[in-house]
Amino acid sequence: MEIRKTRWNLKKNGILYVMLIPAFALLAIFSYYPLYGLVIAFQNFMPGKGFWGSQWVGLRNFRMFFMMPDGLQVVRNTFVIAVSKIIFGNLTSIVFALLLNEVRVLRYKRMVQTLVYLPHFLSWVVVGGVFIDLLGSRGIVNLILSLFGAKPVAFLGNASIFPVTIVVTDIWKGFGWGAIIYLAALSNVDVQLYEAAIIDGANKWQQVFYITIPALLPTIAVVYTLALGNVLNAGFEQVLMLYNPVVYSTGDIIDTYTYRAGLEQFRYSYSAAVGMFKSVVAGALIILSYRLVYRYSDYRIF
């Protein structure tokens, strides 16, 4: 009986493995196979000589990155931009979610949501193009500023302003979408809590501070912890769209630096080394953040 059942399973379930073949074959080719190209980070790679013919140089490419002034600068720029985005972006989403949560007219609420989610669905080429026009010297933002008597601001051409522009435009694109998770958490708050609080004489502010915000805290904690894995993701597509050599000192990030070193200057090995440094650090941070979240919350991914 036992044996018959197993055989039935094997015959029937063999197809399960067959179904897995296409996806795993694609992963093998496009995700796992290129990983062995990471060895070029430890070489002085020449495309003509191939992986095995190129000279081995150990950690020289990594040392070069950290010894050159632009190496540290790029790491710092990346970190500053990414962390600002995480902190201020989520803060904007939280405040927006709290305000929207107070809206009682459902149609109005839905209309606001439709409009603020829209930028999330536009590509960075489009959004970049839009802001290049809006923030240019003859753009509408500078026109409005001039109405108040302000001098034109080079939002994209001034190294000390550029990171702010990057963070603000990123918030513009993403805060509405980022608020969804908080709105979902708010919609789960038990209405009875508010009713009880009103009976106890709590006013609106007290309700917000003692019920709404505490209800959001677990979500906020999870979002900020998971964001740990993103402290080196400053937004490659966005920066690539908006930056220019004038703002490299504050606006060049690891990803754009890797891109230029590799595909514009053809320093393949150096580019691979910098990219590898980033993925190792980011990978470690992601694992750390998931462990923290697993330990301190009931959020589960798998």
Place this chain on the structure above:
Amino acid sequence: MHATKGEKVFQGINYGLLAVVSLICLFPMIHIIALSFSHSAYVAANMVTFWPVKPHILNYKFIFEHTSMVTNMMMSIQRVLVGTAVNIFLVLITAYPLSYDGTELKGRNTLMWILVVPMFLHAGLIPNYILISRLGLMDSLWALILPGAVTIWNIIMMQNFFRSMPRELHEAALIDGAGHLTVLFRILVPLNLAAIATLSLFCAVNHWNAWFDGMIYIRHPQKMPVQTALRSLMKVTAHIVGQERFYTPEELAMLSDRSLTCAKIAFTTLPILVIYPFVQRFFVKGVIIGAVKG
């Protein structure tokens, strides 16, 4: 519930504030569209805000007649259709086996690890570039579809959905002699259509908006997806030069590089702007399911 005076004031301010916030999200796009239809003299004089001034459609005529953007748009549509179909097909046939326990699918744990690792570990630009060119996929639509064909996150979500279905459903069908493919496509897929629709929308938007892969893997301007083409066209500062003979002096006076760029941006965004209002709620549902799902 009795609202106090303070609450009423707060509500008033809140509604107003949210209206301003919504406007800030919408205005940049409206402004660009208005510029794209406006007479160049008014564009140059910064006299355009919400509405086109002395409207004309020459900029769009220019796009149709003197750029490859219509062809690029077709490439993008092709990419979205083929790419999304490939994504979803792989999600379904991969998520289904993985939704079984280790007792039924031996080695499930190992397979899950193999699936998840590439989410965190990337080879980086150069090895991928070398791979694509060695495979002879440069300038091919497949260079834009195959590397991202396996949407790992979606597979994990989908197998969670499948796992949450009552087991009796499969077992009854399997004992009745139905094969696994029948169970998947005749029972599970119809029951999870809403989730599949949402995942398809996300895949479609990602394909539509992707541009960097087109920039490195597609060199032929006619074969670029429209977003990539838009980016390379924005690098050009003098669009009209060389095309003057096609226009009368009056028409040339209406055109400008700035409004032409705006028209290109608007043209690229049009499909999203048209479809978005109708499908927006599916996206939100998808995010909430993904976020709450434990």
